[in-house]
Amino acid sequence: MPELPEVETVRRGLEPALVGARFASVEQRRPDLRFPFPERFVARLEGARVEALSRRAKYLVADLSTGESLIMHLGMTGRFTVALPERTIVPGEFHHDPGTMPIHDHVVFKLDTGTRITYNDVRRFGYMDLVASAELASCKHFAALGIEPLGNALSGETLARLFVHKIAPLKAALLDQRLIAGLGNIYVCEALHRAGLHPEAPAGSIATKTGRPRPSAHRLAEEIRAVLNEAVAAGGSTLRDFAHADGSLGYFQHGFRAYDREGEPCRNAGCGGTIARIVQSGRSTFYCADCQTR
DNA sequence: CTTACACCCTGCTCGC
């Protein structure tokens, strides 16, 4: 579920409830998610105040007053639910996202403000870890991460440098978190479609032999930025709608142009093509063979 | 170094 825009939306939803609050108690309901929880997970959280909540790629990072940071990855199905104190919670009446069940509530954070934040993860591909805040950048989760696609680093020049001489397909290169960190299957499909680039084209084809950007590199950088910004904006509006309803965070539908639209007409202006589906490195790719060229 | 693939886990949908 969550790629960069969804994680950023979750961050914005959690921030007002979490930052400045203290963990009054933490309930860890199983020993592991994707990985085991760190040693003394609950003890290291309880009593700590959250100083800031940021995002790196698809990770959430809560900086704590203890000098440690809580790293959270949502995997495929991780969600947070915020129950504000002014909203009386009647036992048995607790609201969940459609499709989520209390049996998959794995961590419950109770804050000193009375707010309760619940982490639910059906497939348990998400995970949490605690690392020293000073060593975040070099910790095992972050050390190998590539550039932030919404940061200043993303440009045609950078993409050309990262992809030059790569024969792997563009799709695979864009999904590689060591090069660009935060894109997932949906937004890679969307960015390539918007940029008019074929997902099977060699990644190196956007660069000259010397690593200079071809026009397609600039186009790709622009479209990555555009589609992510639009999705973050859409998430923000979803957040406003949902936050007052039941506190659900982490899922929203965005109007995709290619993703999951196999057999439907291409939405690029002037193109009469049809969206096709192929499989690349085990994942579905959706693209238009008429307007996405190699 | 690359790239490909199985795998982790649960639930939903689709076709027979």
Add this chain to the structure above:
DNA sequence: TGCGAGCAGGGTGTAA
């Protein structure tokens, strides 16, 4: 209606 196959937006480990 039941049931198995296939699929799902995440990443990791292993092998070639």
